[in-house]
Amino acid sequence: MLEAGDPELIAALLQARPTLRVIVICPARSCAVAQAAVAAGAWDVCYLPVDPLALRQIVARAFNVHALHAAASAAAGGGEEAGGDSGVITAAPEMTQVLRTVSRIARTDVSVLLSGASGTGKELLALHLHAASPRAKGAFVAINCAAIPDTLLESELFGHEKGAFTGAIRTMPGKIEQAAGGTLFLDEIGDVPLPLQVKLLRFLQEHAIERIGGRRPILVDTRIVCATHRDIDQMVADGQFREDLYYRLAQIVVAIPPLAKRPGDALLLARHFVAKFAPVMNPAVRGLAADAIAAIDAHDWPGNVRELENRIKRAIIMADARLITSADLDLVKGAERPTSLRAAREAADRGAIRRALARTEGNISQTARLLGVSRPTLYDLLKSYDLHA
Numbered sequence: 001m002l003e004a005g006d007p008e009l010i011a012a013l014l015q016a017r018p019t020l021r022v023i024v025i026c027p028a029r030s031c032a033v034a035q036a037a038v039a040a041g042a043w044d045v046c047y048l049p050v051d052p053l054a055l056r057q058i059v060a061r062a063f064n065v066h067a068l069h070a071a072a073s074a075a076a077g078g079g080e081e082a083g084g085d086s087g088v089i090t091a092a093p094e095m096t097q098v099l100r101t102v103s104r105i106a107r108t109d110v111s112v113l114l115s116g117a118s119g120t121g122k123e124l125l126a127l128h129l130h131a132a133s134p135r136a137k138g139a140f141v142a143i144n145c146a147a148i149p150d151t152l153l154e155s156e157l158f159g160h161e162k163g164a165f166t167g168a169i170r171t172m173p174g175k176i177e178q179a180a181g182g183t184l185f186l187d188e189i190g191d192v193p194l195p196l197q198v199k200l201l202r203f204l205q206e207h208a209i210e211r212i213g214g215r216r217p218i219l220v221d222t223r224i225v226c227a228t229h230r231d232i233d234q235m236v237a238d239g240q241f242r243e244d245l246y247y248r249l250a251q252i253v254v255a256i257p258p259l260a261k262r263p264g265d266a267l268l269l270a271r272h273f274v275a276k277f278a279p280v281m282n283p284a285v286r287g288l289a290a291d292a293i294a295a296i297d298a299h300d301w302p303g304n305v306r307e308l309e310n311r312i313k314r315a316i317i318m319a320d321a322r323l324i325t326s327a328d329l330d331l332v333k334g335a336e337r338p339t340s341l342r343a344a345r346e347a348a349d350r351g352a353i354r355r356a357l358a359r360t361e362g363n364i365s366q367t368a369r370l371l372g373v374s375r376p377t378l379y380d381l382l383k384s385y386d387l388h389a
């Protein structure tokens with residue numbers, strides 16, 4: 001339960017644990033806070049001063065629906081759901097094979113690199129691996145190496161001692177320590193700068209880290225799972241990624257197929273997302289119209305599951321009938337000019353981001369600077385518009 005829900009925090013929580021039910025307590029009359037929280041996926045909202053009876057009902061309903069969902073997904077052939085709660089949905093043999101591999105690897109301590117295009121479910125699979133591993137009771141900590149400025153990444157990963165640098169007002173353990181006994185998910189591993197790669201390699205070899213400003217090594221038992229959408233073999237060949245680190249990190253490489261190569265999954269996932277988000281975002285919506293189903297089948301999903309999830313969420317909000325149409329999904333063939341203000345704004349955003357990316361040849365830092373936004377904001381925009389650097 002969160003007070004004055006921060007949409008980004010809610011989204012991050014739900015990404016880490018998709019079955020979590022987030023209940024937000026809002027200041028009275030703060031409609032904007034409530035709307036933003038619900039749009040980010042909050043399960044329910046209650047206002048200050050809290051009515052204990054109402055709150056009890058909300059919590060009871062959350063437990064109830066959670067239990068029903070868990071029972072439904074177990075009945076839907078949860079055989080592949082070795083991790084129980086990790087929520088990977090698939091019926092395609094290409095993906096069930098990947099799940100089986102991940103479940104098998106989970107029992108061992110070998111290092112794993114998940115490789116796949118943006119939005120294919122790398123983070124979800126990392127979570128699945130953790131949940132299916134003997135470390136399931138430990139923490140699952142995720143860090144996106146591309147979203148953190150190089151200068152901060154070392155401190156984020158390894159932590160620092162009080163006084164190690166200006167602003168280090170207290171000792172902070174890094175993510176590697178926070179994940180002790182559990183799993184650390186290093187996302188976009190290809191973005192770790194070379195000097196830090198050396199330090200990471202030492203951790204993998206010696207299972208010991210040194211905080212910035214620290215004087216002694218600290219033994220840490222953390223399993224590393226990493227992911228990238230880049231061609232890391234090419235980076236090794238070009239000298240941008242250390243070969244010795246690559247072999248330490250990627251004892252096994254699991255390639256996650258794009259959604260287009262998983263026949264039937266787009267529709268299965270679309271139905272899943274409607275069932276998951278409609279009750280919270282627009283309870284009038286009950287399913288997909290025939291033209292939406294045809295459009296989902298025909299689309300090639302360059303942004304994979306993330307694109308599908310975003311389109312379904314948007315469609316749920318836009319739909320004015322019980323069934324989502326292909327127009328709600330914005331998947332009408334040869335779509336004409338956007339009519340709503342929202343669509344026009346989005347088209348303008350997309351254009352500006354594309355042009356900036358082209359000008360900087362895909363350099364994220366320069367693109368962010370050009371657009372006058374922070375790198376994390378740019379990443380969020382790229383994700384929500386299904387654009388690629």
Ligand SMILES: Nc1ncnc2c1ncn2[C@@H]1O[C@H](COP(=O)(O)OP(=O)(O)OP(=O)(O)O)[C@@H](O)[C@H]1O
Nearest residue numbers: 087088089117118119120121122123124305306309
């Ligand atoms: N098989 C699946 N079943 C259910 N949900 C899925 C599945 N695959 C992905 N998702 C959902 O799609 C979204 C994107 O997945 P995830 O973040 O794991 O992908 P990613 O490969 O890490 O993407 P990115 O490269 O954009 O970081 C998440 O909300 C995730 O929960």
Ligand SMILES: [Mg+2]
Nearest residue numbers: 119122123187
């Ligand atoms: Mg990811």
